[in-house]
Amino acid sequence: MDRxxxxxxxxxxxxIIGNNDDILINxxxxxxxxxxxxxxxxxxxxxxxxxxxxxxRCLNQxxxxxxxxxxxxxxxxxxxxxxxxxxxxxxxxxxxxxRSLTFVDxxxxxxxxxxxxxxxxxxxxxxxxxxxxxxxxYNPTTNQYTTLPKTSIxxxxxxxxxxxxxxxxxxxxxxxxxxxxxETSPNLYQLEIYSSETxxxxxxxxxxxxxxxxxxxxxxxxxxxxxxxxLLCFDVDQERxxxxxxxxxxxxxxxxxxxxxxxEFGGRLHLILTSGKxxxxxxxxxxxxxxxxxxxxxxxxxxSELISAYPEMTLSNCHPSDWDYHAFRVLAVVCKENEDSFxxxxxxxxxxxxSFKDKTHTLLHDFAPGCTDTEGCTIFESDDAxxxxxxxxxx
Numbered sequence: 188m189d190r191x192x193x194x195x196x197x198x199x200x201x202x203i204i205g206n207n208d209d210i211l212i213n214x215x216x217x218x219x220x221x222x223x224x225x226x227x228x229x230x231x232x233x234x235x236x237x238x239x240x241x242x243x244r245c246l247n248q249x250x251x252x253x254x255x256x257x258x259x260x261x262x263x264x265x266x267x268x269x270x271x272x273x274x275x276x277x278x279x280x281x282x283x284x285x286r287s288l289t290f291v292d293x294x295x296x297x298x299x300x301x302x303x304x305x306x307x308x309x310x311x312x313x314x315x316x317x318x319x320x321x322x323x324x325y326n327p328t329t330n331q332y333t334t335l336p337k338t339s340i341x342x343x344x345x346x347x348x349x350x351x352x353x354x355x356x357x358x359x360x361x362x363x364x365x366x367x368x369x370e371t372s373p374n375l376y377q378l379e380i381y382s383s384e385t386x387x388x389x390x391x392x393x394x395x396x397x398x399x400x401x402x403x404x405x406x407x408x409x410x411x412x413x414x415x416x417x418l419l420c421f422d423v424d425q426e427r428x429x430x431x432x433x434x435x436x437x438x439x440x441x442x443x444x445x446x447x448x449x450x451e452f453g454g455r456l457h458l459i460l461t462s463g464k465x466x467x468x469x470x471x472x473x474x475x476x477x478x479x480x481x482x483x484x485x486x487x488x489x490x491s492e493l494i495s496a497y498p499e500m501t502l503s504n505c506h507p508s509d510w511d512y513h514a515f516r517v518l519a520v521v522c523k524e525n526e527d528s529f530x531x532x533x534x535x536x537x538x539x540x541x542s543f544k545d546k547t548h549t550l551l552h553d554f555a556p557g558c559t560d561t562e563g564c565t566i567f568e569s570d571d572a573x574x575x576x577x578x579x580x581x582x
Contacts, residue, residue, distance in 0.1 A: 220577030252453040253574035267296025305578030308351040348399035360384040366399040405456040448517040518572040536564035
């Protein structure tokens with residue numbers, strides 16, 4: 188009788204890996220999220236493994252940078268909010284997908300308010316009846332979502348800003364901070380905070396009236412730009428405020444300062460200011476210190492070569508001192524250690540990546556081919572871009 192063949196060394200290695208969760212997780216965290224989504228269907232054990240908080244924490248230690256952008260399409264074009272999905276791998280995209288968010292049925296559609304470490308903060312798009320609006324935390328990688336419970340306050344149109352605070356490197360839980368009118372004083376606002384850990388709302392400190400519509404979460408704090416020339420920072424865990432001065436600007440700028448970009452991307456907070464007193468083709472990119480103590484210049488940018496390649500960026504009907512004399516929008520600042528860092532710019536209907544190191548640019552997609560009306564080709568603003576980062580964190 189023939190002796191049965193001994194299992195090959197390859198089979199033995201596969202069995203060792205398959206039976207050791209630590210080895211398996213160490214391999215899986217380095218795979219693209221599309222593969223991980225397929226592997227969730229291999230077995231119940233793999234589904235359990237890939238859905239566990241431990242795997243989510245390991246994955247977020249490797250996927251540190253968003254790989255794509257959601258770009259909000261012009262509202263005049265569609266009745267419901269629609270979003271392009273654009274990969275940032277520096278390869279031209281022939282036809283980026285465009286779709287509405289349909290993870291839940293909302294007659295007026297769903298609007299993205301913020302992206303935060305793989306989660307999207309969304310709300311129903313109905314424009315009247317603040318209390319009737321629903322707010323959602325959505326994971327586009329797993330298509331899972333949760334609906335925030337209603338608060339006890341029923342005063343209409345009192346919400347002045349909403350910010351999601353989620354850092355998977357510190358906790359699997361998140362908080363959502365609402366800025367709303369104070370019930371005690373017409374001259375104050377109040378913070379109301381929802382915790383995914385307790386599933387409860389709580390009231391925090393009162394704060395002076397200001398524009399809190401553009402809050403940015405980074406380094407454990409929510410940052411708001413104030414009209415007094417400072418940055419108001421709210422430590423979400425400590426529920427404590429501090430003021431941080433804005434970067435020093437040249438004295439001859441006077442009050443002609445325009446904020447081109449104030450966003451978080453890949454765990455870093457960046458700021459771009461320009462002035463009509465100086466050419467808007469040259470500017471600095473500031474980065475916030477990790478301890479939130481102040482700013483430093485990360486990059487110095489000169490777009491002269493880019494403008495020479497795209498002369499239509501210069502608006503002939505504008506004065507050189509106008510902030511929009513050179514028509515461009517900064518959609519993202521992608522800063523990578525030991526790799527080429529770049530900006531994602533929107534110019535004359537196109538979205539391009541622009542290298543900080545060698546000043547080269549790569550077309551990502553032309554959204555308005557053949558468009559000659561420069562103003563009409565400006566489709567996206569900076570706050571129309573929301574980073575996408577794959578995560579298996581549970582909402």
